[in-house]
Amino acid sequence: MNARREFFRSVLQLGAGAAALAKIVKAQQTPVPVVTPDIADLPFKVDTGVKVFHLIAEPVKQMIVPGRTFDLWGFNGSAPGPTIQANEGDRVRIIFENHLPEPTAIHWHGLELPIEMDGVPGIGQKAVMPGESFLYEFLLHQNGTFFYHSHMAMQEMVGMLGGFIIQPKTPYAPRADKDYLLALQEYAVLPNSTIPNSMSMEFNWLTFNGKAGPASTPLIIRQGERVRIRIVNLGMDHHPIHLHGFTFWETGREGARQPEAIWPRGNTTLVGVAQARDIEFVADRPGDWMLHCHLPHHMMNQMASIVGPMTRLGQGMQAGAGNAMANMPGMHQEATPGMSMGGAPQSANQVPLFPQDAFMEGPMMAMDKEVDKPETYGLPAGWSGFVGGMMTLVRVLPPEQYEKITQLKSQTASTIPTGGTDK
Numbered sequence: 001m002n003a004r005r006e007f008f009r010s011v012l013q014l015g016a017g018a019a020a021l022a023k024i025v026k027a028q029q030t031p032v033p034v035v036t037p038d039i040a041d042l043p044f045k046v047d048t049g050v051k052v053f054h055l056i057a058e059p060v061k062q063m064i065v066p067g068r069t070f071d072l073w074g075f076n077g078s079a080p081g082p083t084i085q086a087n088e089g090d091r092v093r094i095i096f097e098n099h100l101p102e103p104t105a106i107h108w109h110g111l112e113l114p115i116e117m118d119g120v121p122g123i124g125q126k127a128v129m130p131g132e133s134f135l136y137e138f139l140l141h142q143n144g145t146f147f148y149h150s151h152m153a154m155q156e157m158v159g160m161l162g163g164f165i166i167q168p169k170t171p172y173a174p175r176a177d178k179d180y181l182l183a184l185q186e187y188a189v190l191p192n193s194t195i196p197n198s199m200s201m202e203f204n205w206l207t208f209n210g211k212a213g214p215a216s217t218p219l220i221i222r223q224g225e226r227v228r229i230r231i232v233n234l235g236m237d238h239h240p241i242h243l244h245g246f247t248f249w250e251t252g253r254e255g256a257r258q259p260e261a262i263w264p265r266g267n268t269t270l271v272g273v274a275q276a277r278d279i280e281f282v283a284d285r286p287g288d289w290m291l292h293c294h295l296p297h298h299m300m301n302q303m304a305s306i307v308g309p310m311t312r313l314g315q316g317m318q319a320g321a322g323n324a325m326a327n328m329p330g331m332h333q334e335a336t337p338g339m340s341m342g343g344a345p346q347s348a349n350q351v352p353l354f355p356q357d358a359f360m361e362g363p364m365m366a367m368d369k370e371v372d373k374p375e376t377y378g379l380p381a382g383w384s385g386f387v388g389g390m391m392t393l394v395r396v397l398p399p400e401q402y403e404k405i406t407q408l409k410s411q412t413a414s415t416i417p418t419g420g421t422d423k
């Protein structure tokens with residue numbers, strides 16, 4: 001009797017074990033959702049098998065760094081707009097509303113769909129007039145990294161971009177433990193303005209997901225994880241995106257994953273305008289590694305020329321641009337704690353080769369406190385003075401530190417959903 005009971009018990013345990021194992025295997029095959037730091041996902045509802053999204057083009061206040069909030073055009077409260085996530089084989093319906101004061105339409109960049117859905121006003125469809133809406137509906141038969149944007153060039157230049165991720169039917173191998181999306185944008189905004197000059201070629205604000213360093217939220221990785229970073233670009237410049245400390249594989253381009261046999265290896269990938277690049281690496285060494293555009297001007301904030309005739313005499317900036325710059329957080333920080341910048345020049349006149357027509361902030365503009373969040377926990381004091389422009393940190397952390405940040409994040413209410421004014 002006992003033996004029989006024992007037998008049934010072990011059969012049951014075996015069954016439970018197999019079920020648990022199947023669950024684990026399934027979890028390992030299911031791709032992790034893509035995270036777009038500082039940007040929300042676009043929510044959806046399922047209506048008789050169709051994923052229904054509600055996308056609203058509208059003017060937004062987008063906080064680029066603390067103290068600098070721009071008037072941009074974006075979607076559902078942020079620029080870039082929220083990320084659309086779907087699966088290969090899904091049918092999606094996107095109820096699009098135009099809350100802008102101009103006609104527009106939305107182009108689904110790289111998607112193979114009927115011409116009426118391609119979003120080019122005047123060609124495949126009529127422009128969506130202010131206050132009007134339009135129904136986009138199509139089947140997703142591709143997978144990869146895509147994006148959506150206005151097809152009016154000047155609207156592109158003031159923020160109208162968003163990510164569109166399609167997960168594959170057959171999971172990518174090897175599986176990534178973390179999967180991120182970074183959207184590259186650039187704006188030309190003079191110090192006394194909040195509105196981008198969409199015609200200027202002199203960009204002084206360069207962003208990952210609508211934030212310039214040090215406001216961009218670091219990517220938090222547990223040491224040993226395999227990481228995928230998807231990068232999309234929609235601006236006037238091509239950006240060489242460089243990762244410190246790791247040699248990656250370039251596994252995907254706009255619209256498609258590439259065959260493994262041709263994955264190039266490297267540490268810098270040139271993301272051209274209208275392109276997407278997926279990179280993958282194994283984060284085996286701890287550290288706060290930089291990820292940034294390597295164009296020198298794209299690693300800085302607030303470069304401005306011709307803002308006044310007398311920037312060197314201590315009058316031009318203040319007199320011409322009001323207190324916009326002078327009141328920027330960090331501007332009056334006496335010294336950067338933990339960093340010795342002894343001997344730093346007091347004014348541009350003391351700097352040989354200082355550009356004739358430029359005002360730039362020095363390396364002392366740390367704003368650790370203003371950009372403090374769980375993801376910055378444990379960074380060296382003064383770190384924020386060295387992260388600017390199209391730049392963020394890939395923080396590869398040993399288990400204890402990773403758990404600590406995870407715990408801090410769970411205690412903090414999410415602040416992602418909007419572009420967020422800072423006051």
Ligand SMILES: [Cu+2]
Pocket residue numbers: 206237238239240293294295298390
């Ligand atoms: Cu760049």
